Every structure is written in C-alpha cells, then in structure tokens.
Amino acid sequence: MANAATETLEVVLEARSITKIFPGVIANENVNLKLNKGEILALLGENGAGKTTLMNILYGLYHQDSGEIYVHGQPVRIKSPSDSIAMGIGMVHQHFQLVPVMTVAENIALGNERMRRGRLDLASVRQRILELSKRYGLDVDPDAYVKDLSVGQQQRVEIIKALYKNASILILDEPTAVLTPQEADELFVVLRELKQQGTSIIFITHKLREVFAVADRIMVLRRGKVVGETTPDQATRESLAEMMVGRAVILQVEKQTREPGAPVLVVEELTVDDDRGHQVVNGVSFAVCAGEVLGIAGVQGNGQSELVEALTGLRAVKGGRVSVLGNNLSGALPRRIFEAEVGHVPEDRQEHGLVLSYSVADNLVLNRYYQPPFAKGIVLNQEHILENAEKRIKEYDIRTPGPEVPVATLSGGNKQKVIIARELSRPLKLLIAAQPTRGVDVGSIEFIHQQIINERDSGTAVLLVSAELDEIMALSDRIAVMYKGKIVAVLPAASATREQLGLLMAGSDAPLIEPAGVKHEHLAPGETH
Amino acid sequence: MTRGRFLFILAVIVVLIGAAMYLSPSTLENETVAASMLATTLGVATPLTLGMLAGLFCERSGVVNIAIEGMMLTAAFVGYTVGAYTQSLILGLLAAMASGGMMALLHAWLSVTFKVDQIISGTVINILAFGLTGYFNDLLLRRRDVDIQSAGLTPTIESLADRPVIGFFFKPIDALSDVSVIGPIFNQKPIAWMAIILVFVTHYVLFYTTWGLRTRAVGEHPHAADTVGINVFKMRYANVVIGGLIAGLGGAYFTLESTPQFEPLLTSGRGFIALAALIFGGWTPFGGWAAALLFGAASAFQSNAQQFGVPISAHIIGMIPYLLTIIVVAGVVGRAFPPAAIGQPYQKE
C-alpha cells in the first residue's frame, strides 16, 4: 500500500510488549502494536484471541500487567478512560455504551457536560452533533431517544460520541457484527472519510472479507500473541484463516443434498409481542420438514428472538398457530413442548441454557431431572446423573476437569457443547437452534455444525436462527429472511447469494429468483461464525 | 409517573378527605375538617417525602436502599440525644443528618466497595440501627433525666419568623397561617417546609444539572458512564451519602419537630413506606411526593377517625397505609420502570 511505504510515517499510538493475565488465562502475551497516522489497521483474530482485551488496555478499562504504551511518541500511563479520552483516543465498543432512556445529545454530552445559566447546556451539544454529522456523513437526530434508534444509527451515535470528544485515534470493536452487509459497506465509507481527514483507526474483526474491504494493514492475534502482520495485497483468505486458527481449516461443512420429508413444524400466521408490548412478530407462516434445515436470516432485532421464544414456550403466543407433527402447541408451556421431542439450543446460553453455578452433570439434565432414570418419584438419583454426564462428556468431547465442576469454569465453546449434548442426546423430531455458535472458537464451531448436520441427516427437522449470514448459508437447505417481524422471502439455499440476502435483510425488494449462472461464493472458515 | 397513577392518588386523597368529613361530628364545619385533614397530611407526609428523596438519590445512582428506615431511626435518636445534651436545636439537627450520612456511608461501603447484595446490606443497616438505638437509648436517655421539651426546642413558624435571615422566608408563611380556614395548612414546621423545597431542588438537580445527568447514567448503564470517564464508584458513594443526609433530616422530623421524645423502633416502618412511595412515584421527585401525600392522607384519616370516635378499631384503620402499599407495589395501578442497573454492584475488571 502506498500509505505504508511513505517516508513521512508518523506513529500515533504504540504498544510495546503488553502482557495481561486473567486468572487462568493469558489474554495478551508480549503484544507489540504500532498505529500510523491516517491508516486503518485491522486487528484480526478469532473469538477469545485477546483483541478486545488489548483494546480495553489501550482505552484504560483494563491495566496491563507489563509493557508500555506510547501516544505520539510519549510514554503514557492510561489509568482510566478519562486519560485515554484526554489523549485523543476514542473507542466504539462491541456492545454499545449508550444509555437507552436518554437522548442522543445527552449521551454524547455525558462526561463533557457544560452548564449554562444554571442548566445543562444541550443546545451547543446539538450544534456540534449536527456539524460533525454533516462533516463525516453520519446522519443522526440529536433529540431522538437512543432506545428508539436502530443498531446502525446507534453505532453512528457511538462514532460521533468519540469524535465529539476530539478523538484522533478511533478503536472500533467488531463494528459490523450487528449490521447488514450493506450497512457494513456504508460504515466502510465513513471510515475511509475519517481516514482522509486524518483520523487513525484500529478495526477489530474476525471477518476476512472486511479486512480486504477496508484495511491498510493487518495484524493477526492468536491466543493472546501476535502471530503475523501483513497487508491486504500480500495476504489471501486462506493464509489469513490459517494464521488465525493455527492450522489449515476445512473450508466448508460437508453436506449431502437430501430430499426433505413431511412437514414437522408448521407455523401459521403467528404474532408475538415483545417485553414492552409491541408486536414484533407480525403474522409469520412457514413450515420445516423432516430432514431439512430451514435457516432464518435477518439483522438482529427483527423479531427472530421473540419468534424462537414463542415456538419454545418461553413467550406468549398472541395469535396464530404452532404445531409439531399435527400437535397444536400454540401457547403450550415449555415442558409440554420439550416432551413433544423438540430440542432447543437457546440464543443466550448464560441466560437460558445453563445454570452457571451448577455442575456440568446437573446442567446436562437441566430439563430432564424429573424423568427416570434421573429421578425416582421425587428423589433424585445422583448416580445416574453422574453416569449420564460421564457418557456425554466423552461423546461430545466436552473439555472439563470432571462432571462435578461448575459449568461456569468452562470456556464458551465447551459451555455450548454442554447444551448441544443435552439437547441432541435424546430422540428429537424438531431442533430449534438459535445462534448456536455465537462467541465460540473455530474448533467448536466445526464440531457443532457437524452435529447439526448429523441431526438433519437422521431425519430431524431443524430450524436454525443466526445473525451470521455465513452460518445460515453453510448449513441451510432453505433460507427464510426476516425483516420487521415478517418473513419477506424464502429462498433455496443453493441459489441464494450474499448480496441478495443482504438486500432482503435490509428490507429492500429484491428479485426473489436469482438469475442463473451467478458464481457461488466460497466460504472461508473465519466467516462461519 | 403515569397519568393513571396521578389520578389514582388524587382520587384516593379526595375519598379519604370526604370520608373524614362524613364521619366527623355535625358540630364541625366541613371546611375545618378538610383543612385539618390537609394539614395533618402534609405533616405526616414529611418524613415519607424526605425518606422518598433519600431513596431517590440512592436508587437513581443504581443502589437499592431499603435502609431508609434504619437511617431515619438512627437520625431520630442521635438528633434527639445531641439536642437534649447540648440544648441546641441546630446541633441536634446537624447531628441527625450526619448520623444518617454515616449509616449511608456504611451502606455504600458494603454495597459499592465490597459488592454485598444491596438488599442484604440495607437489612444489615436496619438491624444495626435497631440494636444501636436500643442500646444507647437505654444508656444515654432512659437512665438519665434528660429532656428536650423543657427547653422548648421544637420550633414553630412564629419563632422562626422572628429570626434573622431565615425569617425572611418564614414571615409570609406565618402570615398565611393566620388566615382562618386554610391557616392550618400553612402552619407547618420548618422541616416540613424543607421537605417540600427539597422536592423541587431534587427535580432540578436530577434533570437539569451535570450531577443529575451523571447520576442517572450511572444508575442506568454504569459501564457506559465508565467508558466516558465518569467514576462510577464515586458517583454512587456520593449519591448514597446525600440520600443518607436527607434521611437524617427525615429522622430529625420525628424527634425534633413532631413529638419531642425518643422510643425504640419509633419510625415503625415509615422508612419502608417511603420506599414504596418512591417506587409508586416511578423514581421521580414529584411522583414520589404525590405518593407520600397519599400515604400521609391515609394516616391523617386514621388520626382524625380516632378523634371523631369512629367505631372501627384503630388497629384496623392503622392498617390502611400498609395495605395501600401492597396494592401499590403489586402494580395494580400502572407500572413503572426502575433504573436499569439497580441492584447490580458495578464490577470494574
């Protein structure tokens, strides 16, 4: 890149041999990082590689155990975010740091407030916001409440918030995770504009495509260490993937085409409300057949979560009908649905799927504790519970010191395997899997994907809901796109393209039938989660 | 605070006043009864209002406060004891507020620094307050012959209207309190007036100042506040202690303004009712004040009914505020959303 070769390179931020140790994990080990003025540095690595930890250290949220940080060549100690903000470092966190019940202006003023005539001066904040949004093409309404904004808009607020505090170094942590491909492209335009105007950017991601789209330079982290540095023109997808994971990875899930059987799950005109009483599933109808994976694609927050909760009995069904093999299960309690041989891998494993303080063994019978052989009458049978655990731990390769260890001590991937083991180790008619590989390492992703395909091949109907388009495209036989509580299209997976799905996810009307002869996009492993 | 709740509160207060007028002996004018009901309501609502504001600062910053009761009880005792020993009203008042602040500091230390479950921490403070006031009451008051009444310490509006500086504020009130029928309503004592002023001050602080914006941010999304350089721990400590000072003022009402004597467990659950007022008022100063007035009206009805010799057991009428509280927190009349981060200790990695 021209940029990297120029002689007038000015290093704005440098980290030297940063080490950070959490109890039991070395999050960063001797990490060195340099950021030049006006460049976009992509920090690539899979989940748990230590990218976020490193950035939190630079932003003052964590403190390194050893190593030094230099800003504009000066050694600095960053004790808290106020220090880093004062040094011109801004950060857009993966989980937005915005107060939902406050307005955009209040959120942006927070921390830099000024009083005027005995009151908070929000008028001048509003003024600055409008200036900034015009200058960088970031459109936001200063008086809107954050809770009413879409994720894309909230992200813009986060960027303006950093710019408002005069950030010249901007750190973005997984900024595209919640965006449609088109929204991501819009973000890239903004980033390039910022770069043109002299802002230096660190861009954290695990998606290879984005690295090629926007980065000037690439740094790869694996298990807390820097394993390589390169530029987009020198790297290939395969080389980056191998650097990230540490071995060559299978590029696609092995999957035979298969004739689907009779419908298992039939959903008719289903409507569901969210917690606030707004209808977020608006008359959805679809069917999933035996031996088929129906993937539901969509940007998060378009009613997918509520749909799954309604199907599994965790949320009230407002209208419409849900049946499994002719059994009317609309509004049934979770236990009845469970007993109808429906397996459920919940979206939020910490919240729903596991009791973190319980042992692995107890979690493996979390919904079956009352059935023989785990209970006799009302008395629990510990022996069988342990025996079951030992069997599943082997079968599903759960890495744990033993069955009686609290599940909280396991890694994300192994926690998820506990859930998969529990749900798949009984005969199923229907499997509902929501975000089955979120926050999970590549090895576990491959394993979990294989398990889902095996389940499909044994004749189970599978409903897969995922925010990862790549996952949907890799596993599904048919793909339904959900937008604003409606299923806007159902496409055969074999002919669907990323662009087409992206447009549908964004709510624009795309031709439902794909012109023939479009080249099928190959999937890189880093993208399958 | 929803409109439904305001209407509910208004309706209940009107019904209570109406009932008092209906039950009163025919020798009394209806206007007199209503005015006396309103006057008692304002008086009784004073500690509830202050307790509610104490909880408001605390909970808006994300710390649950069920220790209002203990803070008020401690302050009632300390204020009375210091007042009696020094024969100084001002010293008693300051000591009361300081002791409320100290209990609050303990609450903050346990729940913010040590991350003890905030409800347990509050319970601990309550138990500690019961124990300490009981023990030292026996030691310092019951066994010695100290009294506060003899020195005539409980202030009146007239006496305050004569004083320099503050007299300026209390003169017009004094004048109003001489007007025939509505006079009793304005004839409130200083802490009662301070409570009302504090409702307005709190509203201003919470919604129109930097401090308020930061307090709300810390209570809604502490991590977000942290990422813009706001010290979550300091904000929570400060707000909890401010709450404690206000609760101390509320405690002082019992022994320095209402009845000049202390007895164990004298707050008898009014700290908890103040908390219910806070919840019912949807964590807003004016909503909470309205709810406090509602409970005040219920108590006023109780004392009036006793006066008029209504043939219902005082025990039964005395249950009305508690019953109302249950109805209120059960969300029968609309629902409010508490600060999102309430109850969660902030964990900085």
Added chain:
Amino acid sequence: MTKRREIADGMKTRIAPLLASVQARLGPLAGMLRPILVPFLAVVSALMIGAIVIAISGRNPLLAYAGLIDGSWGSGRAIAGTLVRMTPYVFGGLAVALAFRAGLFNIGGEGQLLLGTLAGAWVGYQLALPAVIHLPLALLAGVLAGFIWGGIPGFLKSRTGAHEVITTIMLNYLAIGLAGWLLNDNRLMKDPSPTNVIARTPLIAESAHLPALIPGQDAYPSASAAPEIVHWGVVLAVLATIAASFFLWRTVWGFEVRTVGANPSAGRYAGINVPRVITLIMGVSGALAGLGGAIQVTAVNYRAILGFNVGYGFDAIAIALLGKNNPFGVLLAALLFASLRSGSTRMQSLSGVNADIIAVIQALILIFVAADQLVRWLYRIRARGLEERTTLTRGWGR
C-alpha cells in the same frame, strides 16, 4: 489508617499461624472446617467490636461475656433455656434460608410467626379434643396460617412482580395490626378473665400442650415461668433441619427451587413452572415460621401474647445468612443466637451491660457475614474457587 493496618496486621500475624497449626494438626478435618472459617471469624470480630462498645459505655466486657456464657451454658437450667430459645430460631432461620435458595428474601418471618401463634392458640383454647388430635391440629393451624401469610407475597411476586421485600415487611405490620385488633377485644380473642389487662389469648387446653422431652417436667403453671424445660419442639427443629437439607439436595422439588434461585430464566427454559415454585416456596417458608410460632404457643407460653417476638424476622435473616443458607449451618447459627439471648439476662445482672447490646452484636455478626469479603480482607484469607451464590436483588419493578 495506619492504626487499622497495624491492628489488621497484628490479627494476621497472630491468627494466621494459629490457623495453620490448627489445620496441620487436624489434617483432613481442616477441609471440613474451612466452610465455617469465615462465619467463625465473623462472630469473633463482632464480639471484639461488641467488647469495645461495652468498654466505651464504661463496663467490663470480660465480665459481660463471662455472664453471657454462664447464663447460656453454665448450668443444666441454662442449657435447657438455650435449647428452648433455639427452637423458634431454627424454624425462622430455615424459613429464610429456603426462600433465599429460591432467590427470594423473606423478611416476613415476624408476621408469619405471629399468625402461627394466633392460629395455634385459637385451636388450642377454642376446641376440646383428645390430645392425639388436638396437638397436631394446633400445630397444623400454625403451619397453615404461616403458609398463607408467606404465600401471599409469593403469589404477588409471581403474578405481578411486586417485590417480596416490600410486601413481606408490609404483611408484618398488617399481622401486628391484625393481632392488635384480635387480642385487644374481649369479643374476639382477648383473654376475658377479669384480671387480665394485656393483649393475650386465654390459656390453651392441656390436650394441646407439646410435652417435655423428659416426662414429668411439663406443664409449668403460668406463662411467666421461665422457659427452661426442654420440650419435643427441639426435636422437631432438628428433624426439620434434616428434612430441609434432604429437600434441597436430594429431591426434584429442591432441584427446582435451587434452579429458580440460581437462574429463573434457565428454570423456565428447563420447563419449571417458576411462578408456582415461587408461590409455594414462599408458602413453605411462611409455614416453617408459623410452625415455630405454634410450637412456641403449645410448648412454652401456652397462649399467644402480643409483642412477644419483636425482631424475630430480622434475627431469622441473620441466622440464615450466618448459616450460609445451609440447614445445618442454620442449626448452628440458631444455637449461637439462642445462647446470646438466653445468656443476656445473666450478663445484665452480672456486669450491668444492657441486654440490648446483643442486638448490636448480632448486627455486627451480620455485617461481617454478609460482607465476607470484609472478613477475608481483614484476616487475609483468599477466596477459593467458585462458590454457589444467590443474587437476591432483581430490581424493584419486575
């Protein structure tokens, strides 16, 4: 600041080797002692601060504590008195602990116990039945009254989200109001004998008496007689402890209760009827407190008296927390608290320290137990592994 450090360091240098030697000598036993280390140090710390408070008040703390021990364990009578006082504490502590396990905070022990005494006493004096039926019926009445008074907040919590902390406190005051009404009116439950001026019921029939453990010791003449005869209620308390432990860790219901307490969303996911569990466990919790009240009526007071157990609910919370919500821990903690209470009279007569100091010491114990990090920090004990923790506070609205 430095002073505190010195004290803390002094404690450390003195206590750490002591602990080490104890651990070394006891070997395998040390592992079993570990869970009670923090509660033990909490009690020690509270007693030390209590001593300071006593010294400040101008009394001799050593004399006071000597009196405390003598009054609770110094004689057969004293021990009997301690065990009798322990009984309601065990039931109250178990009540709070079971609710805690389901993530619920029952502050309503006082009201539930009061209702238990009222119901037990009413059955006791109103009905004339053979002892085989009368006594169980009186106890059952207490259980039922407690179940209802505890079940109401459970029901409200599961249906409307009303926080049980507020509702149980309010139900305490309602119970007191109700009792005040019933016990102050001759036409209702007040003892109608012409000499009676206090709010209490008539004496219960002898057929409803819970007998003494050693035959021939029962039936002392009046309620004013010191409760120094060990009755079968003590045995019931121990049995209830064992039953509670079995219930929590060996039954399907216990699994459900613990799951709801640890993670209600996961409980729902696992097919547990969370609202029902919440309602029932609060009912069971109240029932235990109510049974404690009924035992107090049938074995000690032989009638219900107003204002007899002020502060019981808060003592029960302290006991449950000190016992780490483990039934056997509750038993030990109840024994400790009963010792403090039963020794306090002797302490007062021996050293002139007012018995109210016990409440201060209890509060201090509670502070140190609740903030076990505080104890670990004071004595430099490292936390080990992941301990099972229940989060109680889930916000007010929902």
